[in-house]
Amino acid sequence: MYRRNLDIALAAIIAILGGLAAAAKLPGTATIPLGIGLFFAPGYMWSEAILSQRLSGFERTITSAGMALIFPILGGFLFFALHIPLLKSAWIGLLVVLTLLGVVAVAIQRLREAPVDRREYQRQQRTAPPPRPKRGVTALNASIFGLAAIVALGTVAFSVKNAEAQKFPPQSALSMAPIVPGAQSFVGTSASSSPNPAADTSTATQAHLEVSNYEGVAEQYRVQLLKKGKVTNTWTITLSVNQSWQITIAYTQNYKMRANLYILPNITTPYTYVDNGQ
């Protein structure tokens, strides 16, 4: 009896712990396994509740996983209809509540079930016992499966390392982006909103001048700012790999502005440049 209902207790515990872990923003080592458990728990409970008949382990697994994928879709749509924002708390709440409701549904269902006919049960146990492989063979097979899993997962690690090590042409980036209030923050896009209205740079009075090093080695740069053709500022900077340097400058479109980027020691030909279009 207790063993039979162990799954209900486990699902409830996982749902509560998963919800708490996600809400408390615990480290990934705790949040990821518990979160995955929380994600699939409603599917298992409702698969048990709706398809209460005995299913094979394989069928139970895939129907549970299938229902786990269905619930966020239908639940999300329900939340949309109820004008509940689909933020993190809503998703976690949905998964926890669905799991706990499933626990109740399964518990009620199991209480209602007719007691098993002992003689029938014993007859089933006697008839056609599945042939069991030898223990040594099972252990060997399990070892080989384990080895296969290690090799397969190892290929992912190998591919990640290999892709990270892939060589790309070295580059340095220079930008001069006018600062337009409201344009730089994510304001969200929705079907009812107009296109981003904050893209008018003609009235900007400041700009970000930025240099980034993607050369694969540390580099020394010189940045020259020219206004009306005359050098007004010069900065010499050293950037390590993937490091950026940024400064805010006065900006206008009333006269010509240009920034040149040199990679030292070459100070005769700019590597690249940006301007204000005047």
Place this chain on the structure above:
Amino acid sequence: MDGSLGSRAAVRRPSRAERAPEASVLSRLPISVIALIAAIGVFVSSVGYADGRAGPGSSSGPGVALYWLGQVLILVPIAGRLISRRQMGNGSTITLIVILTVAEYLLKVNYTPLGFGFNDEFLHWRGTTNMLQSGKLFELNYGLPIGTYYPGIEEVTSALVSATGLSVYEAGLVVAGVAHLLYICFLYLAFCVAIRSHRIAGIAVLIYYSAPALTSFNSMFVYETLALAFLGFCMVAALRSAIEKSASDRTRWFIVAVLCIFATVITHHITSYMLTLFLILVAIASRITGSRNTAARFGILAAISAASVGLWIAFIARLTISYFTPTVTGIVDGINQLTKSGASDTPQTSTSPFSNTLIGAVSILVITILIALGTWQAWKRHRRHPWIIGMMIGCLGWFVDLGIRLGTPDGQELAGRAATFVYIPVSVLAALALTRLVNSGPVRRWGAGVTALVMASIVSLLLDGLANGWPPSWERLPGPHLVASFESSVDPEEVRVSDWTLANLGPGNRFAADAGIYPVLIGYGGQNPLQQIDGLYDTPTWLGQAVSTANSLEVQFVETDTRLSQQLPAAGTYFPGDTSFATQKIPLANLTKYNNVTGVARIYSDGTITIYNLVSQGYVPQKP
């Protein structure tokens, strides 16, 4: 007998023909060893990928050879074991199918292991990110406006991200992988329930693997991948709702089928139509074969599905009609042209090597023969079986698919995508034919030679699915940058530039950009890149066509990439929305002309990619 599908398949005593008087070497391999060989196959193919990344890309002979060797290591032992006459349990068949699916999915992951690579994946990445940030369901997605109204995959991924704290990419891989595996498993279960033989069901799933999109588009982080899992689940639930002995069980499976229908309708348009079609097909076949209860069950489910689709389009996704109108018109026009002249004059927008074309033609021939033999088998032995007769009728889709392939613009791609659905009935009929063939007297007499021939045919079908699926031959392996060419155009540089646009320009700007960076600008950049913008790159001067294109499309920013002047696009076109092949490289002056236009600011440059700001030209709507 406990009523489970597995036991139904397993309990049925194998027929005389299913016993194995002789067994090939492959059929004697334990499943665990096959799993290990498949894992080694994944490793060998991944080494091929590594060789491509080391420099030569898909032109690396050893790399390509390693990739195919790995595929052979995955496919041959599994195919050999499934086709073998040696008796195999339901559990072993399931294990083999799971091994095959996981191995192919790992290869998909290993192709771009650091982030999404395919266009549509970026679009769903953006959709999920928007949903997580705004908490709203129907957020505008510039790259995939229709996807806004089918938010299923975004909802599931958002829930997983919220529960686990995984990144959208990691959660997307989990969702796509689980959905893909579920689809294959549900398909197997559906075949088992319908055919009542796990052996034939296993062979049917094996043949289904020759569908060109299965290991690519149907396992990517796209909405169809998830919807297919629901389609498979619904097939199983609908079949069980018709065959269960207990009325209570039938009702319970019926409820599950309805839930699956709703989830499919919310997740993907085409899949929901195909699900409706499938339900109608089985209802009709049940009526023909005299199974009135089954016909009623499937008829009701079909009506629910059709009503759900109709209501969803009417009240939520009205854009669906205009989205599909050009495709449907193109198909109809192409097929009309084909029937009138016997040949299509539709433009070809893709090329493939002769070897791929040849293996594709052989596969068409093999499948057509298997369909014919399977139809004969179905009529001879299963004419009272509603599901098999339904699949027999469904095989007509194969010939429609061939018509689309030959007679419509981008027919190869459309037919490949349609094959996901068409191959369901095809694989059932082909499996019936193949099983009969393998068990036939002459084959048993001629032994190993004929078995090897059958194996070679099936493996060639599977290799055809891979060779003519995705990625295409010119990006079989990851490698150096190729211009305007899907995954091969997505380097760290494109990701950096896109991140920069979002951070510095805000989202939703109207961008003119080449086809390579286009999806990344939508995804990571949150921008609104435009289509049919080639007029901005066709002239060396800022006059005439360039000005009118910028004006009419209200372009805010133009992206140029000097590599466009050095390479022709392997994918055929430089810019999104182009319909004709590029035959000449773009002259550098066409790209650099913006440096000399007064009022056009050069705001970003890394020496290769440059972004120009056209806003001050006054072509775009100013702040309201």
